[in-house]
Amino acid sequence: MSGGKLLVFSAPSGSGKTTIVRHLLQQEDLNLEFSVSATSRAPRGDEKHGENYYFISLKDFKQHIKQGDFLEWEEVYRDNFYGTLKKEVERIWANGKNVIFDIDVVGGLRIKKKYPDRTLAVFVKPPSVDELKRRLKKRKTESEERINMRIAKASVELATAPQFDVIIENIDLQVALQKSHDLVSEFIQDKLQLDEEE
Numbered sequence: 001m002s003g004g005k006l007l008v009f010s011a012p013s014g015s016g017k018t019t020i021v022r023h024l025l026q027q028e029d030l031n032l033e034f035s036v037s038a039t040s041r042a043p044r045g046d047e048k049h050g051e052n053y054y055f056i057s058l059k060d061f062k063q064h065i066k067q068g069d070f071l072e073w074e075e076v077y078r079d080n081f082y083g084t085l086k087k088e089v090e091r092i093w094a095n096g097k098n099v100i101f102d103i104d105v106v107g108g109l110r111i112k113k114k115y116p117d118r119t120l121a122v123f124v125k126p127p128s129v130d131e132l133k134r135r136l137k138k139r140k141t142e143s144e145e146r147i148n149m150r151i152a153k154a155s156v157e158l159a160t161a162p163q164f165d166v167i168i169e170n171i172d173l174q175v176a177l178q179k180s181h182d183l184v185s186e187f188i189q190d191k192l193q194l195d196e197e198e
């Protein structure tokens with residue numbers, strides 16, 4: 001593969017990473033395009049196929065795994081598979097753009113490992129688990145059971161934060177948006193110094 005940079009934004013759901021990613025996509029100077037993931041979960045609210053996700057059946061998802069079509073994939077929740085198709089990244093690079101990902105921590109770190117130099121892996125940290133709970137409840141798109149499932153996963157995900165290149169604490173959204181913009185801007189201009197700890 002040849003092409004641009006990879007910007008990975010990972011976090012527990014409810015941290016505000018989707019809001020940050022959407023904001024960055026509107027900044028023309030960053031020349032970003034969203035990597036639309038494939039998922040076997042059903043659409044939520046007004047989500048659209050090809051825009052938020054490629055919504056495919058579990059059977060098709062498993063077929064793609066077999067064919068080696070994914071750059072990374074993960075069973076994020078039981079029977080809910082998510083993955084980045086290699087073709088999606090190639091398509092965006094062919095458009096001359098940098099790729100931005102809104103994916104889970106395991107997938108995010110996998111991409112960083114595959115492309116260490118051209119990936120900026122950002123962990124978006126919520127202020128607290130209680131605040132996360134409050135935000136997920138406010139969203140009103142999911143059952144209590146699913147919300148609890150996400151909260152349980154969040155604690156495990158929070159522990160992976162130190163493995164990322166940068167941690168952005170989303171306490172004040174405006175500050176987090178500005179910080180994310182500055183980081184991505186520096187990274188795509190090769191001006192960001194990352195610690196090379198292994």
Ligand code: 5GP
Nearest residue numbers: 013037073074076082083084102103104107
């Ligand atoms: P949601 O169901 O809220 O849209 O997403 C659940 C989790 O799956 C989120 O953390 C989201 O970032 C993650 N996710 C979305 N797409 C991908 C992907 O392509 N790969 C991986 N590993 N995780 C993904």
